[in-house]
Amino acid sequence: MARKKIALIGAGNIGGTLAHLAALKSLGDVVLFDVVEGVPQGKALDLRQCAPVEGFDVDVKGTNDYADIAGADVIIVTAGVARKPGMSRDDLLGINLKVMKAVGEGIAANAPDAFVICITNPLDAMVWALREFSGLPHQKVVGMAGVLDSSRFSAFLAEEFQVSIKDVTSFVLGGHGDTMVPVIEYSTVSGIPVPDLIKQGRSTQEKIDAIIQRTRGGGGEIVALLKTGSAYYAPATSAIAMAQAYLGDEKRVLPAAVHLTGQYGVDNLYVGVPVVIGAGGVEQIVEIALSDEAKKNLDVSVDAVKELLVACKAIDGSL
Ligand code: TXD
Numbered sequence: 001m002a003r004k005k006i007a008l009i010g011a012g013n014i015g016g017t018l019a020h021l022a023a024l025k026s027l028g029d030v031v032l033f034d035v036v037e038g039v040p041q042g043k044a045l046d047l048r049q050c051a052p053v054e055g056f057d058v059d060v061k062g063t064n065d066y067a068d069i070a071g072a073d074v075i076i077v078t079a080g081v082a083r084k085p086g087m088s089r090d091d092l093l094g095i096n097l098k099v100m101k102a103v104g105e106g107i108a109a110n111a112p113d114a115f116v117i118c119i120t121n122p123l124d125a126m127v128w129a130l131r132e133f134s135g136l137p138h139q140k141v142v143g144m145a146g147v148l149d150s151s152r153f154s155a156f157l158a159e160e161f162q163v164s165i166k167d168v169t170s171f172v173l174g175g176h177g178d179t180m181v182p183v184i185e186y187s188t189v190s191g192i193p194v195p196d197l198i199k200q201g202r203s204t205q206e207k208i209d210a211i212i213q214r215t216r217g218g219g220g221e222i223v224a225l226l227k228t229g230s231a232y233y234a235p236a237t238s239a240i241a242m243a244q245a246y247l248g249d250e251k252r253v254l255p256a257a258v259h260l261t262g263q264y265g266v267d268n269l270y271v272g273v274p275v276v277i278g279a280g281g282v283e284q285i286v287e288i289a290l291s292d293e294a295k296k297n298l299d300v301s302v303d304a305v306k307e308l309l310v311a312c313k314a315i316d317g318s319l
Contacts, residue, residue, distance in 0.1 A: 003028050003029050003058060004027060004028030004029070004073045004074070004247055005028050005029050005030075005031065005071055005072045005073050005074075006018075006022045006027055006028045006029070006030050006031070006072065006073065006074050006075075006076070006243065007030075007031045007033060007068075007069035007072035007074070007075045007076075007111065007114070008022075008030065008031065008032050008033065008075075008076050008078070009033050009034075009069070009075060009076070009077045009078065009079045009103050009106070009107075010033070010034060010077060010078035010079035010080065010120070011032045011033065011034035011036070011039050011040035011043055011062065012034075012078060013229055013230075013232035014078040014119060014232045014235050014236050014239075015032060015034070015040075015043075015076075015078045015079075016032075016043045016232075017232050017233060017235075017236035018076055018078070018236045018239060018240065019032050019043060019044070019047055019060060020047060020050070020236075021236055021237065021240045022058075022240065022243070023047055023050065023051070023054075023056050023058055023060055024050075024054060024056065025240065025244070026056050026057065026058050027058070027074075027240070027243065027244065027247060028058060028073065028074075028247070029058050029059040029060075029061070030044075030047070030058060030059070030060045030061070031061050031062075031063060031068050031069055031072065032044050032060065032061065032062045032063070033062075033063050033064070033065075033066065033068065033069060034062075034064065034079070035064065035079075036064075037064055039062075040062030040063055040064065041062035041063070042062065043062060044060045044061050044062030045062070047060040048060050066106035066109065066110050067110060069106065069107070069110050069111050070110045070111060071110075071111060071113075072110075072111040072114045073113075073114060073115065073246075073247065074114060074115050074116075074117070074243045074246060074247060075107055075111060075114045075115070075116045075117070076116075076117045076119065076144075076239050076243065077100075077103055077116065077117065077118045077119060077120055077130060078119045078120060079099050079103055079120060080095070080096040080099045080100075080120040080121070080126070081095050081096065081099075082121075082229070082230065090311055090315075092121075092122075093122065093125065093308065093311055093312060093315065094315050096120055096121070096122075096126055097126075097129055097312055097315055097316055099120070100118075100120070100126055100129045100130045100133055101129075101133045101316070103130060103133075103134075104129075104130050104131075104132070104133025104134035104135075105133060105134070107134045107136065108133075108134045108135055108136070112134075112135075112136060113140075114136075114140070115140050115142075115243070115246045115281050116130065116134065116136060116140060116141045116142070117142055117143070117144050117239050117242050117243060118130050118141065118142070118143045118144070118257075119143075119144050119235060119239055121176070122176075122177070122308055123143045123144075123145045123175070123176040123177075123257060124143060124145075124175045124176060124257050124269075124270050124271060124272070124305040124308065125270075125305065125308035125309055125311075125312055126143070127141065127142065127143030127257050127270045128259075128269065128270040128309060128312075129312055129316075129319065131259065131270070132319055137281070138258075138259035138282075139258075139259075139280060139281040139282040139283070140281040140282075141259075141281075142242065142256045142257060142258050142275075142277075142281070142282060143176075143256060143257025143258075143270055143272070144235070144238055144239045144242055144256065144257070145175075145176030145180075145255075145256075145257055145272055146172050146173075146176075146254065146255025146256055146257070146272040146273075146274075147238035147239075147241055147242060147254050147255060147256070148218075148231075148234055148235050148238040149172040149176065149180050149182075149215060149218065149255070149272075150170045150171060150172040150182075150255055151234060151237075151238060152215050152218040152234070153170040153172055153182050153187065153211070153212075153215040154168040154169065154170040154187075156211045156214055156215060157170060157187065157189070157194070157211065160203055160207060160208075160211060161189055161197065161202055161203065163189055163190075167189050167190045168187075168188070168189055169187065169188050170182065170186075170187040170188075171183045171186035171187050171255070171274070172215070172255055172272065173255070173264075173271075173272055173273055173274075173290075173294070173298055173301075174271060174272050174297065174298050174301030174302070175257075175271060175272060175301040175302070175304055175305045176257070176272065177216070177219070177304075178216055178217070179216075179297070179300055179301035179304045180215070180216055180272070180301065181294055181297040181298050181301055182212045182215055182216075183288075183290070183291075183294050184208060184212075185291065185294075186288065194208060218231075219231060241254065242254060242256065242277060245277035245278065246277055246278070246279065246281065249278045249279035250277070250278060251276050251277070251278040251283065252276070252277050252278075253274055253275070253276055253286060254274070254275065254277055255272050255273065255274050255275070256272065256273075256275050256277070256282070257270045257271060257272045258270060258271075258272075258273060258275050258282050258285060259282075260273065260285070263285050263287050264287060264290075264298060266302055269302065269305055269306065269309070270305070271298075271301070271302055271305055273285060273286065273287075274286040274288070
Protein backbone atom coordinates (compact mmCIF):
# COMPACT_ATOMS: atom_id res chain seq x y z
CA MET A 1 0.00 0.00 0.00
CA ALA A 2 1.33 3.43 -0.94
CA ARG A 3 2.16 5.77 1.88
CA LYS A 4 -0.45 8.30 2.92
CA LYS A 5 0.24 12.00 2.36
CA ILE A 6 -0.28 14.71 4.95
CA ALA A 7 -0.18 18.33 3.78
CA LEU A 8 0.26 21.09 6.33
CA ILE A 9 -0.72 24.57 5.16
CA GLY A 10 1.16 27.00 7.38
CA ALA A 11 4.64 26.17 8.63
CA GLY A 12 4.58 28.24 11.81
CA ASN A 13 4.60 26.98 15.38
CA ILE A 14 1.68 24.59 15.03
CA GLY A 15 2.58 23.58 11.45
CA GLY A 16 6.12 22.64 12.46
CA THR A 17 4.91 20.67 15.47
CA LEU A 18 2.33 18.89 13.30
CA ALA A 19 5.08 17.91 10.86
CA HIS A 20 7.21 16.56 13.70
CA LEU A 21 4.36 14.51 15.16
CA ALA A 22 3.19 13.21 11.77
CA ALA A 23 6.74 12.06 10.99
CA LEU A 24 7.35 10.51 14.43
CA LYS A 25 4.09 8.59 14.11
CA SER A 26 4.84 7.70 10.45
CA LEU A 27 1.35 8.83 9.45
CA GLY A 28 2.58 9.34 5.91
CA ASP A 29 4.77 11.57 3.77
CA VAL A 30 4.58 15.14 5.00
CA VAL A 31 4.41 18.29 2.88
CA LEU A 32 4.90 21.55 4.75
CA PHE A 33 3.59 24.57 2.79
CA ASP A 34 3.96 28.26 3.60
CA VAL A 35 4.00 31.54 1.70
CA VAL A 36 7.24 32.54 3.42
CA GLU A 37 10.21 31.27 1.42
CA GLY A 38 12.76 29.19 3.25
CA VAL A 39 10.84 28.44 6.44
CA PRO A 40 8.99 25.31 5.27
CA GLN A 41 12.13 24.12 3.46
CA GLY A 42 14.29 24.74 6.53
CA LYS A 43 11.90 23.02 8.92
CA ALA A 44 11.52 20.06 6.53
CA LEU A 45 15.29 19.68 6.24
CA ASP A 46 15.66 19.76 10.02
CA LEU A 47 12.88 17.16 10.37
CA ARG A 48 14.41 14.85 7.75
CA GLN A 49 17.52 14.86 9.90
CA CYS A 50 15.46 13.34 12.76
CA ALA A 51 14.81 10.27 10.61
CA PRO A 52 18.14 8.46 11.21
CA VAL A 53 17.70 8.80 14.98
CA GLU A 54 14.00 8.06 15.12
CA GLY A 55 14.00 5.54 12.29
CA PHE A 56 11.03 6.87 10.37
CA ASP A 57 10.89 6.24 6.63
CA VAL A 58 8.40 8.92 5.66
CA ASP A 59 9.53 11.90 3.61
CA VAL A 60 9.21 15.51 4.76
CA LYS A 61 9.19 18.21 2.10
CA GLY A 62 8.97 21.98 2.45
CA THR A 63 7.39 24.05 -0.31
CA ASN A 64 5.86 27.33 -1.47
CA ASP A 65 4.01 25.65 -4.33
CA TYR A 66 0.47 24.34 -3.96
CA ALA A 67 1.15 21.75 -6.68
CA ASP A 68 3.15 19.82 -4.05
CA ILE A 69 0.03 19.08 -1.97
CA ALA A 70 -1.47 17.14 -4.91
CA GLY A 71 -3.24 13.99 -3.82
CA ALA A 72 -2.94 14.69 -0.07
CA ASP A 73 -5.11 12.43 2.09
CA VAL A 74 -5.24 14.85 5.01
CA ILE A 75 -4.67 18.60 5.02
CA ILE A 76 -4.25 20.56 8.24
CA VAL A 77 -4.56 24.33 7.93
CA THR A 78 -2.86 26.71 10.35
CA ALA A 79 -2.10 29.46 7.83
CA GLY A 80 -2.85 33.00 8.87
CA VAL A 81 -1.73 35.77 11.11
CA ALA A 82 -2.28 36.28 14.81
CA ARG A 83 -3.72 39.49 16.21
CA LYS A 84 -1.10 42.17 16.77
CA PRO A 85 -1.37 45.26 18.97
CA GLY A 86 -3.59 47.91 17.36
CA MET A 87 -5.34 45.39 15.13
CA SER A 88 -9.09 45.03 15.55
CA ARG A 89 -10.88 41.72 15.46
CA ASP A 90 -12.31 42.70 12.07
CA ASP A 91 -8.84 43.54 10.71
CA LEU A 92 -7.73 40.06 11.70
CA LEU A 93 -10.87 38.54 10.25
CA GLY A 94 -10.29 40.34 6.94
CA ILE A 95 -6.68 39.14 6.65
CA ASN A 96 -7.35 35.53 7.60
CA LEU A 97 -10.42 35.41 5.37
CA LYS A 98 -8.17 36.25 2.40
CA VAL A 99 -5.78 33.51 3.55
CA MET A 100 -8.68 31.01 3.68
CA LYS A 101 -9.64 32.00 0.13
CA ALA A 102 -6.14 31.27 -1.17
CA VAL A 103 -5.92 28.03 0.82
CA GLY A 104 -9.42 26.90 -0.21
CA GLU A 105 -8.60 27.46 -3.88
CA GLY A 106 -5.26 25.68 -3.51
CA ILE A 107 -6.98 22.67 -1.96
CA ALA A 108 -9.79 22.60 -4.54
CA ALA A 109 -7.29 22.65 -7.40
CA ASN A 110 -4.84 20.11 -5.99
CA ALA A 111 -6.35 17.85 -3.36
CA PRO A 112 -10.14 17.90 -3.55
CA ASP A 113 -10.43 14.40 -2.03
CA ALA A 114 -8.60 15.29 1.19
CA PHE A 115 -9.98 15.37 4.71
CA VAL A 116 -9.35 18.97 5.80
CA ILE A 117 -8.82 20.05 9.39
CA CYS A 118 -8.81 23.80 9.96
CA ILE A 119 -7.10 25.28 13.03
CA THR A 120 -6.77 28.97 12.05
CA ASN A 121 -8.60 31.47 14.29
CA PRO A 122 -11.28 32.69 14.63
CA LEU A 123 -11.87 28.98 14.22
CA ASP A 124 -15.62 28.57 13.75
CA ALA A 125 -15.76 31.32 11.12
CA MET A 126 -12.55 30.30 9.33
CA VAL A 127 -13.56 26.65 8.94
CA TRP A 128 -16.91 27.75 7.52
CA ALA A 129 -15.18 30.13 5.07
CA LEU A 130 -12.58 27.50 4.10
CA ARG A 131 -15.39 25.06 3.26
CA GLU A 132 -17.15 27.72 1.18
CA PHE A 133 -13.98 28.69 -0.73
CA SER A 134 -12.85 25.09 -1.30
CA GLY A 135 -16.28 23.74 -2.25
CA LEU A 136 -15.39 20.37 -0.64
CA PRO A 137 -18.20 18.27 0.86
CA HIS A 138 -19.12 19.46 4.36
CA GLN A 139 -18.28 16.11 5.96
CA LYS A 140 -14.68 16.42 4.72
CA VAL A 141 -13.98 19.85 6.27
CA VAL A 142 -13.82 20.17 10.06
CA GLY A 143 -12.44 22.57 12.63
CA MET A 144 -10.15 21.59 15.49
CA ALA A 145 -10.88 23.21 18.83
CA GLY A 146 -12.97 20.80 20.89
CA VAL A 147 -10.29 18.13 21.22
CA LEU A 148 -7.92 20.79 22.57
CA ASP A 149 -10.51 22.43 24.81
CA SER A 150 -11.67 19.12 26.28
CA SER A 151 -8.05 18.01 26.68
CA ARG A 152 -7.36 21.15 28.71
CA PHE A 153 -10.51 20.53 30.77
CA SER A 154 -9.48 16.88 31.35
CA ALA A 155 -5.95 17.87 32.38
CA PHE A 156 -7.31 20.29 35.00
CA LEU A 157 -9.88 17.73 36.24
CA ALA A 158 -7.23 15.02 36.62
CA GLU A 159 -5.13 17.45 38.68
CA GLU A 160 -8.12 18.38 40.82
CA PHE A 161 -9.21 14.78 41.51
CA GLN A 162 -5.64 13.49 41.75
CA VAL A 163 -6.37 10.66 39.32
CA SER A 164 -4.77 9.38 36.15
CA ILE A 165 -5.54 11.41 33.06
CA LYS A 166 -6.35 8.06 31.41
CA ASP A 167 -9.52 7.79 33.49
CA VAL A 168 -10.86 11.27 32.79
CA THR A 169 -13.20 12.02 29.90
CA SER A 170 -14.54 15.48 29.44
CA PHE A 171 -17.07 17.06 27.22
CA VAL A 172 -16.98 20.52 25.65
CA LEU A 173 -19.47 22.00 23.20
CA GLY A 174 -19.83 25.24 21.28
CA GLY A 175 -17.47 27.73 19.70
CA HIS A 176 -13.79 28.01 20.47
CA GLY A 177 -12.88 30.63 23.03
CA ASP A 178 -14.68 32.42 25.81
CA THR A 179 -18.06 31.05 24.82
CA MET A 180 -17.16 27.35 24.83
CA VAL A 181 -19.48 25.19 26.91
CA PRO A 182 -17.86 22.57 29.14
CA VAL A 183 -20.63 20.12 30.14
CA ILE A 184 -19.93 18.62 33.58
CA GLU A 185 -22.80 16.12 33.49
CA TYR A 186 -20.98 14.33 30.67
CA SER A 187 -17.51 14.78 32.10
CA THR A 188 -16.44 11.78 34.14
CA VAL A 189 -13.75 9.98 36.07
CA SER A 190 -14.06 6.34 35.00
CA GLY A 191 -17.73 6.90 34.17
CA ILE A 192 -18.58 8.78 37.38
CA PRO A 193 -19.99 12.19 36.37
CA VAL A 194 -18.35 15.27 37.91
CA PRO A 195 -21.58 16.34 39.74
CA ASP A 196 -21.57 12.94 41.54
CA LEU A 197 -17.93 13.42 42.49
CA ILE A 198 -18.86 16.80 43.97
CA LYS A 199 -21.65 15.09 45.95
CA GLN A 200 -19.08 12.58 47.23
CA GLY A 201 -17.09 15.53 48.59
CA ARG A 202 -14.15 14.95 46.20
CA SER A 203 -14.33 18.56 44.99
CA THR A 204 -16.64 21.55 45.30
CA GLN A 205 -18.86 23.34 42.80
CA GLU A 206 -16.69 26.46 43.30
CA LYS A 207 -13.52 24.60 42.38
CA ILE A 208 -15.15 23.04 39.31
CA ASP A 209 -16.51 26.46 38.26
CA ALA A 210 -12.98 27.84 38.55
CA ILE A 211 -11.69 24.96 36.37
CA ILE A 212 -14.37 25.72 33.77
CA GLN A 213 -13.28 29.37 33.70
CA ARG A 214 -9.64 28.32 33.41
CA THR A 215 -10.54 26.00 30.51
CA ARG A 216 -12.39 28.81 28.71
CA GLY A 217 -9.35 31.04 29.10
CA GLY A 218 -6.89 28.19 28.48
CA GLY A 219 -5.46 29.71 25.30
CA GLY A 220 -5.11 33.17 26.86
CA GLU A 221 -3.30 31.77 29.90
CA ILE A 222 -0.60 30.36 27.61
CA VAL A 223 -0.40 33.52 25.46
CA ALA A 224 0.15 35.57 28.63
CA LEU A 225 3.06 33.33 29.60
CA LEU A 226 4.66 32.99 26.16
CA LYS A 227 4.15 36.66 25.27
CA THR A 228 5.17 36.16 21.63
CA GLY A 229 2.75 33.53 20.39
CA SER A 230 0.06 31.06 21.32
CA ALA A 231 -0.08 27.40 22.33
CA TYR A 232 1.17 24.89 19.81
CA TYR A 233 2.04 21.51 21.36
CA ALA A 234 -1.47 20.60 22.50
CA PRO A 235 -3.22 22.14 19.46
CA ALA A 236 -0.97 20.07 17.17
CA THR A 237 -1.46 16.86 19.17
CA SER A 238 -5.23 17.40 19.05
CA ALA A 239 -5.34 17.82 15.28
CA ILE A 240 -3.14 14.75 14.81
CA ALA A 241 -5.68 12.68 16.82
CA MET A 242 -8.35 13.79 14.35
CA ALA A 243 -6.14 12.99 11.35
CA GLN A 244 -5.43 9.52 12.77
CA ALA A 245 -9.15 8.89 13.30
CA TYR A 246 -9.72 9.59 9.60
CA LEU A 247 -6.68 7.74 8.23
CA GLY A 248 -7.29 4.67 10.39
CA ASP A 249 -11.10 4.71 9.99
CA GLU A 250 -11.12 4.64 13.78
CA LYS A 251 -14.72 5.90 14.24
CA ARG A 252 -13.54 7.94 17.20
CA VAL A 253 -16.05 10.11 18.99
CA LEU A 254 -14.36 13.50 19.19
CA PRO A 255 -15.62 17.04 19.58
CA ALA A 256 -15.08 19.05 16.39
CA ALA A 257 -16.44 22.13 14.68
CA VAL A 258 -18.71 20.67 12.01
CA HIS A 259 -21.45 21.85 9.71
CA LEU A 260 -24.79 21.53 11.47
CA THR A 261 -28.05 21.15 9.58
CA GLY A 262 -30.61 21.42 12.36
CA GLN A 263 -28.83 19.43 15.08
CA TYR A 264 -28.84 21.26 18.41
CA GLY A 265 -31.28 23.70 16.78
CA VAL A 266 -28.48 25.12 14.61
CA ASP A 267 -28.69 25.38 10.83
CA ASN A 268 -25.92 25.99 8.29
CA LEU A 269 -23.23 26.95 10.80
CA TYR A 270 -19.99 25.34 11.96
CA VAL A 271 -20.17 24.73 15.71
CA GLY A 272 -18.30 22.37 18.04
CA VAL A 273 -20.23 19.19 18.86
CA PRO A 274 -19.29 15.52 19.34
CA VAL A 275 -18.96 13.63 16.07
CA VAL A 276 -17.80 10.26 14.82
CA ILE A 277 -14.69 10.55 12.61
CA GLY A 278 -13.82 7.69 10.28
CA ALA A 279 -12.84 7.08 6.67
CA GLY A 280 -15.92 9.01 5.50
CA GLY A 281 -14.83 12.11 7.42
CA VAL A 282 -17.61 13.24 9.74
CA GLU A 283 -19.71 10.06 9.73
CA GLN A 284 -22.19 10.92 12.50
CA ILE A 285 -23.15 13.94 14.54
CA VAL A 286 -23.87 12.93 18.11
CA GLU A 287 -26.77 14.81 19.69
CA ILE A 288 -27.15 14.75 23.45
CA ALA A 289 -29.81 16.15 25.75
CA LEU A 290 -28.60 19.36 27.36
CA SER A 291 -29.55 20.97 30.64
CA ASP A 292 -31.29 24.35 30.34
CA GLU A 293 -28.10 26.07 31.42
CA ALA A 294 -25.91 24.25 28.88
CA LYS A 295 -28.49 25.00 26.17
CA LYS A 296 -28.46 28.68 27.11
CA ASN A 297 -24.65 28.77 27.03
CA LEU A 298 -24.63 26.99 23.67
CA ASP A 299 -27.05 29.60 22.28
CA VAL A 300 -24.65 32.38 23.38
CA SER A 301 -21.81 30.53 21.69
CA VAL A 302 -23.82 30.04 18.48
CA ASP A 303 -24.75 33.75 18.44
CA ALA A 304 -21.07 34.67 18.66
CA VAL A 305 -20.32 32.42 15.65
CA LYS A 306 -23.25 33.95 13.71
CA GLU A 307 -21.91 37.45 14.35
CA LEU A 308 -18.54 36.46 12.91
CA LEU A 309 -20.16 35.08 9.77
CA VAL A 310 -22.07 38.33 9.26
CA ALA A 311 -18.72 40.16 9.48
CA CYS A 312 -17.14 37.69 6.99
CA LYS A 313 -19.96 38.19 4.51
CA ALA A 314 -19.62 41.97 4.81
CA ILE A 315 -15.89 41.69 4.02
CA ASP A 316 -16.20 39.21 1.12
CA GLY A 317 -19.30 39.62 -0.99
CA SER A 318 -18.83 36.20 -2.65
CA LEU A 319 -19.68 34.42 0.63
O1 TXD B 1 -7.76 25.47 18.97
C1 TXD B 1 -7.44 26.14 18.01
N1 TXD B 1 -8.14 26.08 16.90
C2 TXD B 1 -6.24 27.01 18.07
C3 TXD B 1 -6.06 27.97 17.03
C4 TXD B 1 -5.29 26.89 19.11
C5 TXD B 1 -4.13 27.60 19.06
C6 TXD B 1 -3.81 28.54 17.97
N2 TXD B 1 -4.86 28.69 17.03
C7 TXD B 1 -4.63 29.44 15.80
O2 TXD B 1 -3.85 28.63 14.91
C8 TXD B 1 -3.83 30.72 15.89
O3 TXD B 1 -4.64 31.78 16.34
C9 TXD B 1 -3.44 30.89 14.44
O4 TXD B 1 -4.51 31.46 13.68
C10 TXD B 1 -3.22 29.45 13.94
C11 TXD B 1 -1.76 29.07 13.74
O5 TXD B 1 -1.06 29.23 14.94
P1 TXD B 1 0.56 29.21 14.95
O6 TXD B 1 0.98 29.37 16.35
O7 TXD B 1 1.06 28.07 14.14
O8 TXD B 1 0.84 30.58 14.14
P2 TXD B 1 2.18 31.01 13.39
O9 TXD B 1 3.36 30.44 14.05
O10 TXD B 1 2.05 32.49 13.23
O11 TXD B 1 2.05 30.32 11.95
C12 TXD B 1 1.18 30.77 10.95
C13 TXD B 1 1.87 30.51 9.63
C14 TXD B 1 3.09 31.39 9.40
O12 TXD B 1 4.21 30.58 9.12
C15 TXD B 1 2.71 32.23 8.18
O13 TXD B 1 3.82 32.52 7.32
C16 TXD B 1 1.73 31.31 7.50
O14 TXD B 1 0.94 30.79 8.57
N3 TXD B 1 0.87 31.98 6.52
C17 TXD B 1 0.44 31.35 5.42
N4 TXD B 1 0.67 30.09 4.98
C18 TXD B 1 0.11 29.74 3.81
N5 TXD B 1 -0.66 30.58 3.07
C19 TXD B 1 -0.90 31.85 3.48
N6 TXD B 1 -1.68 32.67 2.75
C20 TXD B 1 -0.33 32.27 4.70
N7 TXD B 1 -0.37 33.43 5.40
C21 TXD B 1 0.38 33.24 6.51
